[in-house]
Amino acid sequence: MKRRDFFKNGLLTTMGLGIMGSRPVLAKPSMYKGEQAKNIIFLVSDGMSSGTLNMADILMRHKMGKTSNWISLYESNTVKRSLMDTASANSFVTDSAAAGSAWGGGHRVNNGALNISPSGQEHEPILQKFKAQGKAVGCVTSVQITHATPASFCVNQTSRSAMPAIAEDYLKLKFDVMMGGGREFFDPNRRTDKRDLFTEFSKNGFHVANNKEEMSKADGSKPLLGVFTEDGLPYAIDRENDANLKKTVPSLAEMTGKCIEVLSKNPNGFVMQVEGGKVDWAAHGNDATALLYDQVDFDEAVGVAMDFALKDKNTLVIITTDHGNSNPGLFNPGPKNIKFESLYEAKASNQHILNAITPENSTSQVIDMINHQLNVALEKEEAENLLKSFQVGADGLYNPGNLPFAYFAEILSRHNGVSFAHTNHSGDYVELATYGPGSEKLPGFVKNYELHNFMLEAAGVERKW
Template sequence: MKRRDFFRQGTLATIATAVPASVQAGTKQARNIIFLVSDGMSTGTLNMADLYRQRREGHGTHWLGLYRENKARRALMDTASASSLVTDSAAASSSWGGGVRVPNGSLNVGANGEVYRPILQKFKAAGKSVGCVTTVPITHATPAGFCVNSKSRGSMEDIADQYLTLRFDVMMGGGTDVFSKETRKDKRDLFQAFRDKDFSVAVNRDEMLKLSFDKPILGVFHPDGLPYMLDREQDENLKKTIPTLAEMTKTALARLSRNPKGFVLQVEGGKVDWSAHANDIGGLLNEQLAFDDALKVALDFAEKDGNTLVIITTDHGNSNPGLCGGGNINVNFDRIQKFRHTNDWILNKITREDTPARITELFEAEQGIVLKPDEAKAILENYTHLDESGVYNARKLPFQKLAAMQVAHTSVGWAGKDHSADFVELAMVGPGSELLPPFVKNTDLHTFMLRATGVKNEG
């Protein structure tokens, strides 16, 4: 036996023997799985979102509510990839999707070209309906890791082409640039190609809410990732045209639950990760709460259905934010409730023609923060040499510089601006959850899901 296979089988055996055989024998099989991923969620993000919701709304998050009420099985998960202790989202999702650790940047393709069949393909072959919803492009790493094989997560036009061939039942999120003939490199109208294959296609919230459920669904609602929730709430047009993650989840469940053989749905709060990269506390907390609202939709469905396993986790930490000691912590943290816009929204409004005084006015109006004159001047200096390259911060805007200034006003500090190697939270509710041991590798979830639903691990 190969060393890799020995350890892989050994870990999976740990899951199978984590509880007595008598308990395993009495375990109810899940017909459905809802797999929820708050992408890039450090433990501090989970904690602060709960505190934020308590102080703003008088109750905690639905996720932490499961812990308080002892309704969930809970574990820690090791998130490493084949190439690094610190994974990226492609390798992380592939660990769940293909059941094998692959190098960062790859989607279910090993370092030597090995191809591992993604889990939604396995569930679809078993007769279940399958789908993904996300707040970032639907061709992005986390949904793609459940769906396709690709040597590069960046090959999003090809990933979209694969979605058409694979014919999944629901795919919704951002990324119209990947489907539109005006922005695709090959000028192919992929929206029309999906319609020609008898998909229901929605490109705004109103169309999504009016969808017929007798066809597969493609919903793509923004050129890139969806707007941040904090910014959406200040814009009536965005509220009318861009669905929330909770609304997409509810729509997906309405479509997928029509199948008597069951379904598997992945739900991703992808912009939790993006806001963590940017050290954007207003964006981060509101994106985590938007994810928590989607979790509530999933939990309500599962409680009523009785046959659904709900899995709640993240793929890795990011930037490790936390509420730090010092004076005025409560006042500072509560100040975030008054934010009207994210740092991302404000920094993209600034131009090199602005003045320090104008920048000070902008932050005071949108966040209630009064920057010092030298701080406003330091922000403006970045706009004399903008760089349009990059992935998460294409214009090289001064996110980290601004976040360092905001610590005195919010009491929230950051350990960095990138993914971390933390062991992360994993929770389960529903049939099969009682088999979860207290510590797992990310790859273990692949076989766990198949076993929980009684689907053979073939291919």
């Protein structure tokens, strides 16, 4: 079979519509207004292993009394479910730049590159293609807006590390909505060239938002740049337990809702990417609390996207991840699940706790602190060893404070039942769920780069090579 015909030969199937198990099953003609998608919402829980998805669902069912939106879509047969291969051009195990570029540019590239092939060829990013078709486009993320996954839909760069240059690229591209963290790449006091990109964006007609209130005031009359924090946004568990953070930093669901609100003003439709980037960071840090609550945060964004799509009936929704990470799993929940249930009462990420511990802290202070924040009572020897581990050095990525993430996770696994296989990406096949016009044509197994043409064809856009 020729590759260009790959998606054209899928079986046309009848899909069920039973959202959250409470709505009737309807035939496809009642679900969508047409055969082509006017809008596309592409949601990425970055670095989400299958264990992350299922543990977050367990937590939501038993703590919050509701099924996760993602699993509800499976239960109600609302979405088409597939598996996706995630390799890059030079490895079975991809990084986020290469994985995103497979979607964004339609070709596999080497790890670290953004839409530039091993031979140096530039592949036009998908949001540039849709923008040229008259659609509104944008990205929202819980990490830096210049980070690998949002950038992979937008720019060509030889290295994902070129985030100051990526911020400049965004100014040239003038996309309609870009929101996340990463002030250091826009602030003249942090940039080595002293460029004030915030002022430059404003002079170029952007509404620039520095906090949640300023974001909420954006009415869609101007393109929107929202940069809410240095580095990535705080973990969801830390935001929800800090009144000031909750007031000033939007959740992923809130950013998603605002992005849809702004982009949907375009009569020609829109295409947007939503990234739960801190899921990946938490997996690198083996931080079970941060991981599960950021997955919940992402799941709320899924709910916002699906609510819009179900009413609109012209929107293709894609829900997936770019790769697994650290392969966490629930192995020993304890009698009557008491160990895992300690996570229900957690108030802080491991990063927050480890940053609060100092060499001056006593063993009893460490025990009290962790018991208060994580509902876990460490043994004296565990606390003593944790204090000593600060001298060993860093483990895990996104760890500028040289914190003993993996060792702390190893201790906590005895108390919460969650263990990790590693601190880095895995080569697993991953979950892929689709809803909306074109979704019935998606096969049960997909190569990551095939989603590029799938999106173009679903929206009726001619492919260009």
